[in-house]
Amino acid sequence: MGNVIGIGASPKRKEDQRFLTGRGNYVSDIKRPGMTAGVFVRSPHGHAILRSIDKSAALASPGVIAVLTGEDAAADKLGSLPCGWGITDAKGVPMKEPPFPMLAQGKVRFVGDMVAFVVAETPAQASAAAELLTVDYEVLPSVVGVLEAVRPGAPQLFDDVPNNICCDWELGDKAAVETAFRKAAHVAKLSLVNNRLIGNPMEPRAAIAEYEPGTDRFTLWTTSQFPHVVRFLMGALVLNIPQHKLRVVAPDVGGGFGVKQFHYGEEAVITWAAKRVMRPIKWVASRSEGYVSDRHGRDHVTEAELALDETGKFLAFRVNTLANMGGYLSTFGPNIPTNLYGPLLGGVYTTPAIYCNVKVVFTNTVPVDAYRGAGRPEATFVLERIVDVAASEMGIDRVEIRRRNMIPKEAYPYQTPVLVQYDSGDPMGCLDGALVAADVKNFGIRKAESARRGKFRGLGYSTYVEACGLAPSRFAGRLGARGGLYESATVRVHPTGQVTVMIGTHNHGQGHETTFAQIVSEKLGVAFDNVDIVFGDTDRVQFGMGTYGSRSLVVGGAALSKATDKVVAKGKKIAAHLLEAAEVDIQFEAGKFSVAGTDRMKTFEEIAGAAYVPHDYPLEVLEPGLEEQAYYDPVNFTYPGGCHIAEVEIDPETGTVTLVNYTAVDDVGTVINPMIVEGQLHGGIVQGVGQALYENAVYDEGSGQLLSGSLMDYCMPRADHMPMMKIATHSTLCTHTPMGVKGCGEVGTIGSPAAVINAVVDALSHLGVTHVDMPATPNRIWRLLQNASLPVAAE
Amino acid sequence: MQISFTLNGRPTIVDVEPATLVAELLREQLNLTGTHIGCDTSQCGACVVHLDGLPVKSCTLLAPALDGATLLTIEGLQGAPGSNRLHPMQEAFREHHGLQCGFCTPGMLMTAVALATERPDLTEADVRHGLEGNICRCTGYQNIVVSVMAGAAAMNAARGE
Numbered sequence: 019m020g021n022v023i024g025i026g027a028s029p030k031r032k033e034d035q036r037f038l039t040g041r042g043n044y045v046s047d048i049k050r051p052g053m054t055a056g057v058f059v060r061s062p063h064g065h066a067i068l069r070s071i072d073k074s075a076a077l078a079s080p081g082v083i084a085v086l087t088g089e090d091a092a093a094d095k096l097g098s099l100p101c102g103w104g105i106t107d108a109k110g111v112p113m114k115e116p117p118f119p120m121l122a123q124g125k126v127r128f129v130g131d132m133v134a135f136v137v138a139e140t141p142a143q144a145s146a147a148a149e150l151l152t153v154d155y156e157v158l159p160s161v162v163g164v165l166e167a168v169r170p171g172a173p174q175l176f177d178d179v180p181n182n183i184c185c186d187w188e189l190g191d192k193a194a195v196e197t198a199f200r201k202a203a204h205v206a207k208l209s210l211v212n213n214r215l216i217g218n219p220m221e222p223r224a225a226i227a228e229y230e231p232g233t234d235r236f237t238l239w240t241t242s243q244f245p246h247v248v249r250f251l252m253g254a255l256v257l258n259i260p261q262h263k264l265r266v267v268a269p270d271v272g273g274g275f276g277v278k279q280f281h282y283g284e285e286a287v288i289t290w291a292a293k294r295v296m297r298p299i300k301w302v303a304s305r306s307e308g309y310v311s312d313r314h315g316r317d318h319v320t321e322a323e324l325a326l327d328e329t330g331k332f333l334a335f336r337v338n339t340l341a342n343m344g345g346y347l348s349t350f351g352p353n354i355p356t357n358l359y360g361p362l363l364g365g366v367y368t369t370p371a372i373y374c375n376v377k378v379v380f381t382n383t384v385p386v387d388a389y390r391g392a393g394r395p396e397a398t399f400v401l402e403r404i405v406d407v408a409a410s411e412m413g414i415d416r417v418e419i420r421r422r423n424m425i426p427k428e429a430y431p432y433q434t435p436v437l438v439q440y441d442s443g444d445p446m447g448c449l450d451g452a453l454v455a456a457d458v459k460n461f462g463i464r465k466a467e468s469a470r471r472g473k474f475r476g477l478g479y480s481t482y483v484e485a486c487g488l489a490p491s492r493f494a495g496r497l498g499a500r501g502g503l504y505e506s507a508t509v510r511v512h513p514t515g516q517v518t519v520m521i522g523t524h525n526h527g528q529g530h531e532t533t534f535a536q537i538v539s540e541k542l543g544v545a546f547d548n549v550d551i552v553f554g555d556t557d558r559v560q561f562g563m564g565t566y567g568s569r570s571l572v573v574g575g576a577a578l579s580k581a582t583d584k585v586v587a588k589g590k591k592i593a594a595h596l597l598e599a600a601e602v603d604i605q606f607e608a609g610k611f612s613v614a615g616t617d618r619m620k621t622f623e624e625i626a627g628a629a630y631v632p633h634d635y636p637l638e639v640l641e642p643g644l645e646e647q648a649y650y651d652p653v654n655f656t657y658p659g660g661c662h663i664a665e666v667e668i669d670p671e672t673g674t675v676t677l678v679n680y681t682a683v684d685d686v687g688t689v690i691n692p693m694i695v696e697g698q699l700h701g702g703i704v705q706g707v708g709q710a711l712y713e714n715a716v717y718d719e720g721s722g723q724l725l726s727g728s729l730m731d732y733c734m735p736r737a738d739h740m741p742m743m744k745i746a747t748h749s750t751l752c753t754h755t756p757m758g759v760k761g762c763g764e765v766g767t768i769g770s771p772a773a774v775i776n777a778v779v780d781a782l783s784h785l786g787v788t789h790v791d792m793p794a795t796p797n798r799i800w801r802l803l804q805n806a807s808l809p810v811a812a813e
Numbered sequence: 814m815q816i817s818f819t820l821n822g823r824p825t826i827v828d829v830e831p832a833t834l835v836a837e838l839l840r841e842q843l844n845l846t847g848t849h850i851g852c853d854t855s856q857c858g859a860c861v862v863h864l865d866g867l868p869v870k871s872c873t874l875l876a877p878a879l880d881g882a883t884l885l886t887i888e889g890l891q892g893a894p895g896s897n898r899l900h901p902m903q904e905a906f907r908e909h910h911g912l913q914c915g916f917c918t919p920g921m922l923m924t925a926v927a928l929a930t931e932r933p934d935l936t937e938a939d940v941r942h943g944l945e946g947n948i949c950r951c952t953g954y955q956n957i958v959v960s961v962m963a964g965a966a967a968m969n970a971a972r973g974e
Contacts, residue, residue, distance in 0.1 A: 030907050037915025038903040040847015040887035044916065047846035220851045220859060220916040220950050272849075272916025273950050305852035527914030527951045697910050697956055706954030729856035729948070737954040738941035766953075 020547030022609070024540030025757065028693035032531040032551075042270045045224040045239050052297035053226070054083055056288055057144035058301070059134040059151050060310060061126035064160030064382035064722015065173060068122055068133065072152035074135060078483075079150050081143030083295050086135045086287070088123035093418040096120065096290060097256040097282055099346070103353035104184050105378075105498045113185035113317050113378065116176045118346035118385075120283035126155070127175055127345030129380050130310025133260035135287050137295050160382035160467055160722030164340035166346055167381045174343060177382045184343055184699075185352060190359035195325075197281055197372045202325035206408035210394045213792045214317035214342065214715040215708075216309055216732055217389045219526075223312060224302040225285055227292035233695025235263050238289050242268040243279040243524050244564020249556045250458050251281040251349070257290055263291075268554040271526035276388040277312045278526070279566040280349040284311070298597035306728045314715055317342035318355060318396050324404045327460030330414045332423050333464025334371040337400055341378050344385035351387045352378050356634075357497045358393025358485070364425075365401045365433035366445035366659055367423040372436050382722040388566060390705055391484075391767040399484040400770035406478075406779065407788060414648045416479055416776075417458075420449065420778065424481070431753070438485055440657045442750040445481055448661040448683045451748045452479075456663040456681035464665070470517030474668040476781025482662070482770035485763040487572030493654070497690055503563050503649035507578040509538065509585050511644040515623030515629035518547040519581075522562010523574035524554050528763065529694040530570060534578055536690055537757070541582035543609020543622055560647060568761030571690065572752075579756040580648035589625045593642055596628055656752045656760040660684035662769035663701070663738050664777040673800030675711055675778055680743040681760070683767060687752045695762050699745050702766020708735040709767075710774035733793075782806075816880040821889025827876075835871035835879060836860045839886060844916065847887035847919045851948070858947030861920040861927075862886045868927035870946070901971055902926050902964035911960030913951030921947050921957060929965035933972075937962065939940035 023029045032116040036042050043746045073085045088760040098117035105113050122131050134151055138144035167182040173184055185469055226239040242248050245266040252266075253259040255420030271278060284301060303311065306698060319340045325333040341355030382422060388726050425432050427444040434440065453459075461477050468475035488494070491502030507522040517538055525531055535549040548710055552558050562574070586606050593611035594601040603614045612619035620628075628635070629644035665679035689695050712733035716725040726732040771792060778794045785806035790798065817826045820843070829838055835928070839845040839862070849860035850872055860872040863885040890900045899907065902925050912918040921944070928943040929935060936942075940961045949957060 022888065031870045031910070033915070034912060035899075035909045037912055037918050038899060038906055038922070039891060040845070042847075042915050044849075046850070047840075049844075092961060116963075218950055219950065220857060221849070222851065270915065272851075273914040275950065305854065305857070484823050590851070613875075693910050697952060700953035700955045701913065701951045702953075705950070728854050729852050734856075734948050734950070735954075736941075736948065737944035737958060738938075740941075740954055742937075742958075743953070743955055 022539050022543055023546035023643040025536060025688065025690050028691050029532060029536065029546055030528050043208065044221055044270050045226060046302045048226055048239055050110065050226060050228055051687040052521050053298040053300055054137050054139060054295065055141040055144045055302040056291065056299045057136045057141065057148045057205050059130040059148045060138060061129060061133055063157050063234055065131050065158040066126050066155040066160065067158065068124055068126055068596065069154040069156055069595065071134060075152065076147040076152040076386065079143065079147035081139035082136065082147045083139070084123065086291055087120055087133065087153065088121035091119065091121050091146055091776065092123060092521055099281060100251050100255045101347040101351050102500050103498045104500060105187055105352045105356050107186045108188045114179045115221055115347060116179060120286045125152060130384055131345065131725055132283055132287070133466040135291055137291055137299055144204055156171060159281065160720060162383050162719050164226055164342050164380050164381065165378050166719060166723035168340065169273060171775060175382065179380060182377040184347065184380055185643065187356045188375045188376050191371055192373045192496050193785060194371040195336050199325045202333055202805065203328040204326045204408065206324045206404055206410055206411055206706055208322050208789060210318045210320050210400065210403060211791045212318040212320065212399055213709060213735065215315040215389055215713050216715050217275045217277035217312060217315060218734060219273030219277055219797055221306045222303040222305055225288050226298060226300045227288040228298040230617060236289055236292065237265045237267065238285060239267045239269065240285050241271050241278050243271070243274040243566055245528060245554055245556055246562050247564055248281050248285060252286050256286045265557045268524055271524065273524045274565070275390040276315065276392060276566060277278045279564065280387055291351025310384060310469065310724055312385050313348050313387035314344065315386065317386055320400055322399045322400050324408050326408055326412065326439050326710040330412055330419045330422050331459040332367055332369040335363060337374045339376045340388050341376055342383065343378055343380050344383045345380065348385040348386050350386035351385060353498065354388050354745065355396065356444055361395050361436045361438045362397035362485060362805040364436055364445070364482065365398065365403060365482050366425055368425055370435060381716055388446065390702065391764045392704060393770045394764065395706065395771055398480065398768050399772045402480040402776065403789065407774050410783065410788065415558050418452065420479065420481060421446065427700045428760050438655060440483065441654060442747065443483065443657060443659050444684060444750050445659055448659065448685055448748045449481060451683040451746060452661040452663050452681050455683060455746055456679065468667050474656050474670060474781040476777040476779070478664045478773045478775065478780055480662045480769050480776060482769045483657050483659035484764060484768050485657060486568035486570045486764060487652050488567030490649045490654055499538050501754045502651060504564055504648065504649050505573040505577045506561050506649045507574060507581045508645065508647040509581040511585060511626045513543065513594070513627050515626040517544055518552060519578060520552045520559045521568040521574050521578060522559055522564065522660065524565040526565070528570060528698065529691065533571060533694055534575065534692045537575060537578055538582060539722050541579065541586060549625050568763040569760050572755055572761045573650055575653055575654065575759060576756045577648045579651035580650055581646045582647035586647060588644060588646065592625050592628055593620050595636055595640065649682065653754050656687065656755060658684065658686045658760040658762065658765050659763060660769055662773040664773040666774065666777040668749040668778065668781045668799060670803055673796035673803060675794050675799060677707060677739065677774065678741055682739060682743065682766070683746045683748050684765050685749050686747055686762040686765060687749055688758035689749065691749060691761065694743050696763040697764045699766045700743060702764060703743060703770045704735050704740060706767045706770025707774055709791050710771040712793050712796060814877060814932055816877060818879040818881065819883040821886060829876040831875065833876040835862065835874040835876055838876045838924065839871065839936045845886055845888050849919060851862055856948065857917070858924060859917050859920040861923040863923060863927060863945065868924050887922060890922065901952055901967035902929065903962030905967055906960040909956050909960040911952065917947060917949045921949065924962040924963060928961065929968050933969050935962060937967045
């Protein structure tokens with residue numbers, strides 16, 4: 019039977035048994051009878067005219083069943099891959115939205131752009147045939163960097179997108195900012211790059227598609243964070259398959275981080291091809307294939323200016339950013355560097371005037387979209403870097419300047435000048451907690467000790483706030499979302515009292531099967547072991563927008579909470595009938611329905627049984643069954659926040675940066691399962707550290723080749739890159755979500771890059787270093803040291 | 814060609830194309846899908862198995878090398894089939910939340926068991942260094958390191974019994 023395990027406990031995870039024993043069920047593990055193998059032929063050029071494709075040799079190759087190209091897709095009148103957000107410029111002019119064909123038509127626009135799909139009996143035969151496909155390209159010059167792409171004379175990706183600018187977006191009161199700058203006692207300026215990243219979930223993307231002629235139904239198994247959205251976008255807008263004839267299953271998925279929250283062309287091609295060949299088809303990406311086809315993240319070039327008065331109070335903040343979109347608009351693409359970036363530029367500070375201009379730019383690179391944090395790490399990095407620059411230039415302590423500008427706890431709810439209103443928070447409390455946990459007061463001793471060993475030690479701070487729980491649909495609609503972003507949950511109580519939950523979010527590492535079961539266990543008084551969570555199958559789950567933007571608990575958990583409330587409400591009606599009492603007199607507590615002030619009661623199991631097999635039941639006023647569904651749309655974003663402190667040691671001989679201490683104090687609202695939350699923070703922080711110190715997706719200008727095209731060239735954080743992190747929470751409750759939760763999936767990635775780079779700059783500040791771009795690799799640091807005026811010896 | 818080897822304690826004979834990788838043989842021919850393929854450059858370690866007691870990346874080992882050898886995969890780590898009891902290292906990963914999405918987990922466990930077998934007095938630094946060939950994107954490694962230390966201690970305790 020087991021026990022009730024509720025909110026605040028850390029039971030071991032329900033999902034672990036299958037993963038620990040090799041019994042997970044990932045897409046690449048699945049086999050279907052008669053299954054064939056699919057291989058994509060991808061452009062080796064960054065930019066080229068697709069003159070012709072000769073299929074004959076490939077078709078004649080052993081085992082080949084079909085070779086499909088963009089011409090075949092056009093002949094079948096298939097749609098373009100849709101973009102879920104339409105942003106506009108300051109005058110209300112919509113963004114340029116060129117079509118994104120699932121297989122290239124007329125032109126290829128990045129290395130990895132899909133040119134053809136080869137289906138054969140075996141993967142080896144498909145790969146061999148793909149080599150025989152003759153594609154005639156007229157190679158054009160590529161442009162990969164945003165600065166280069168907007169220059170006059172740059173290669174143009176689309177005939178009707180002048181200067182490769184998709185949208186010239188702005189936010190904030192430009193005039194108020196200019197006025198404030200004129201009055202400023204000091205203006206800090208900073209130019210920086212937010213480096214391009216590759217998400218690298220450990221499971222490469224994969225898909226299997228099958229068509230059943232007997233029922234005219236399609237099934238797509240795909241590595242997706244949002245199977246219902248894939249069904250909706252692909253069925254309704256790309257392949258013209260009615261929703262009831264299309265099942266999308268995302269079973270166990272090996273990490274997402276945003277990379278798997280888009281509708282990819284591969285999904286549409288394989289589903290379309292499955293009907294054409296009347297056989298199931300499987301495609302599994304190699305890691306290197308993922309590098310040139312998984313959507314990338316970040317990639318900004320930014321100029322920022324902060325205006326301050328003589329006491330160090332922030333008067334105004336002005337940010338101009340060029341954001342790389344890659345070769346086409348991906349599902350959330352244009353939303354990320356605009357709506358998820360500009361509104362976060364206030365941070366935890368009272369800056370009264372903010373203006374942000376973002377030019378969203380096409381280049382000959384993989385499309386760029388959301389990657390864990392998505393816009394918010396970029397905003398935090400700009401703000402927290404320039405705060406350090408200003409502090410240094412004005413001779414104010416870095417903690418003190420933050421304190422002088424922080425929003426006091428009492429000032430919440432706090433309306434920022436950039437649309438968002440924070441409902442709750444206590445940035446000062448997080449900062450104070452982090453200062454103690456990081457033992458900042460003894461940093462000087464540690465620095466001196468490092469110096470004795472010839473090393474430079476530095477300390478870096480980053481505060482942050484993020485908007486998550488995507489999303490309040492009305493607000494998102496005003497920003498350009500083409501659909502609402504609510505979430506749904508169904509709570510099915512079985513006749514014996516056990517519970518199955520069908521929920522529209524997707525679990526790919528976050529522990530939903532455990533966390534959501536805790537919510538049900540607490541709310542219904544049902545044993546934790548008697549609750550199962552079902553997700554990831556459009557035939558089993560009603561609908562849902564999936565998992566991204568730290569929304570699962572905030573939006574999905576709220577829907578689940580609402581649905582359990584409805585179960586209790588119906589249970590009370592049943593209990594009132596069985597106990598011959600008025601409904602208003604029925605109380606529900608700890609799994610028991612009782613009549614107030616009496617010892618008459620029914621257990622949850624008794625009510626469940628009575629609901630399903632009633633023989634004494636007022637059928638005219640009460641329906642049998644105990645299953646309730648709820649949809650939830652948040653009224654606002656949630657605003658997790660916190661303070662991170664990084665401590666690094668730099669070896670001047672080699673330029674190697676070692677992260678020696680890391681402390682985070684985060685406000686994530688109510689914590690359902692502390693063990694899982696801590697795990698989310700660990701993982702997020704290390705992804706941010708990866709951006710700051712190791713990871714960089716690099717393209718060759720001109721050829722458009724991805725130089726960091728494999729795990730050999732793209733440095734992922736390893737176990738020995740990290741010290742033991744110190745994690746704590748300092749929670750204020752969200753005022754508008756049912757349980758006070760704020761979300762925790764992205765906070766680590768948002769707070770950490772600025773903390774680490776601020777520490778690196780601090781370690782090198784005695785050499786006159788004021789900024790270091792990410793990643794702070796040994797090469798980059800060593801070069802800085804060679805150019806610095808001082809000899810290589812610590813003070 | 815035909816090869817014969819011991820797989821998770823059972824004598825096994827299979828016909829394979831000589832160019833088949835052990836990871837492919839396990840996953841495609843023998844339906845043991847717990848061994849995962851996470852990269853194509855032998856970096857990620859999701860495919861680690863034990864060949865004659867030593868950890869190897871099965872994505873870079875050709876199947877003919879198995880002939881006459883003893884192979885242990887994640888599916889055999891628990892011991893006799895039919896038991897749902899976890900190996901002490903699996904139990905430690907569960908106890909200390911050493912996994913999230915689960916994709917790197919089989920390889921992590923196989924590497925961890927080999928580390929703990931080789932060095933009963935593992936330090937944190939040994940574990941971090943020893944996991945150099947296994948990449949995890951979810952956990953930030955902290956709870957994996959804690960799990961491996963705890964699992965190694967439990968394996969030691971079991972040996973002492």
